[in-house]
Amino acid sequence: xxxxxxxxxxxxxxxxxxxxxxxxxxxxxxxxxxxxxxxxxxxxxxxxxxxxxxxxxxxxxxxxxxxxxxxxxxxxxxxxxxxxxxxxxxxxxxxxxxxxxxxxxxxxxxxxxxxxxxxxxxxxxxxxxxxxxxxxxxxxxxxxxxxxxxxxxxxxxxxxxxxxxxxxxxxxxxxxxxxxxxxxxxxxxxxxxxxxxxxxxxxxxxxxxxxxxxx
Numbered sequence: 001x002x003x004x005x006x007x008x009x010x011x012x013x014x015x016x017x018x019x020x021x022x023x024x025x026x027x028x029x030x031x032x033x034x035x036x037x038x039x040x041x042x043x044x045x046x047x048x049x050x051x052x053x054x055x056x057x058x059x060x061x062x063x064x065x066x067x068x069x070x071x072x073x074x075x076x077x078x079x080x081x082x083x084x085x086x087x088x089x090x091x092x093x094x095x096x097x098x099x100x101x102x103x104x105x106x107x108x109x110x111x112x113x114x115x116x117x118x119x120x121x122x123x124x125x126x127x128x129x130x131x132x133x134x135x136x137x138x139x140x141x142x143x144x145x146x147x148x149x150x151x152x153x154x155x156x157x158x159x160x161x162x163x164x165x166x167x168x169x170x171x172x173x174x175x176x177x178x179x180x181x182x183x184x185x186x187x188x189x190x191x192x193x194x195x196x197x198x199x200x201x202x203x204x205x206x207x208x209x210x211x212x213x214x215x
Contacts (some may be wrong), residue, residue: 004047006037020086026052060065066214067124067126077101080120082171100145112143117143117167119180123161124171128178131201134186150212151177153184169212176208 006013013033016036026040026049033209038049077084084101085108094103094112103109125141139153142161152161160181166174179201187194198205 007050007051011055014064016049016053018046020044028052028056028060030060030067032067034064034067036060046171048078063187069214078168079116081173093196113167114164117164120167120171120174121162122175125164128175128182128201131179132182134181134197139182141186153179153181153188155185155188172204173208173211175213176202176205179205 004018005016007016013156014034014036018038023041029037031037077086084099087100087102089102089104091104094109129138137158140159142159145161150163180198181210183194183197184199
């Protein structure tokens with residue numbers, strides 16, 4: 001994809017792609033490929049865009065650092081919040097010992113992770129469901145890889161979908177997402193009452209939100 005111009009931050013040049021629409025406001029977003037996307041009005045000039053980037057430089061520095069950190073984390077293997085080294089060996093099954101995972105192949109490791117994910121998610125769903133005083137249905141559990149959401153509550157079929165990438169995180173973060181989605185069976189919005197329900201069952205939920213946003 002071609003870009004419109006480059007913008008320098010801390011000595012590094014980043015491509016900037018400008019998309020002009022019939023917008024009143026200007027929106028700036030950092031994509032996974034470290035490209036700065038600017039959505040703005042048709043009448044906004046390149047000079048005005050550069051001035052806006054200058055005014056948002058502190059935000060851009062933090063956002064780029066977060067993207068870099070996420071990229072670095074994606075390259076490593078994490079399981080339940082801990083980082084492990086993967087070692088290919090002649091074993092016939094996957095074994096964990098001292099922050100090392102021994103596996104006969106990457107395919108075997110992928111199957112092991114999927115099996116563990118389903119076991120952990122089912123256990124935590126049942127555990128957190130039993131915390132609720134409210135009369136809510138016990139949901140069907142679904143999993144899939146999602147880019148922008150950690151979980152989805154579907155009241156039409158009484159299901160909760162969890163992002164498969166959650167298995168990389170600590171139990172606290174898994175529990176937060178489950179409690180968040182179960183709370184939607186009580187309040188199907190993000191009202192004050194909804195967040196009060198989340199806090200009722202996880203008083204330190206803001207910590208988990210921060211972890212999921214930063215990593």
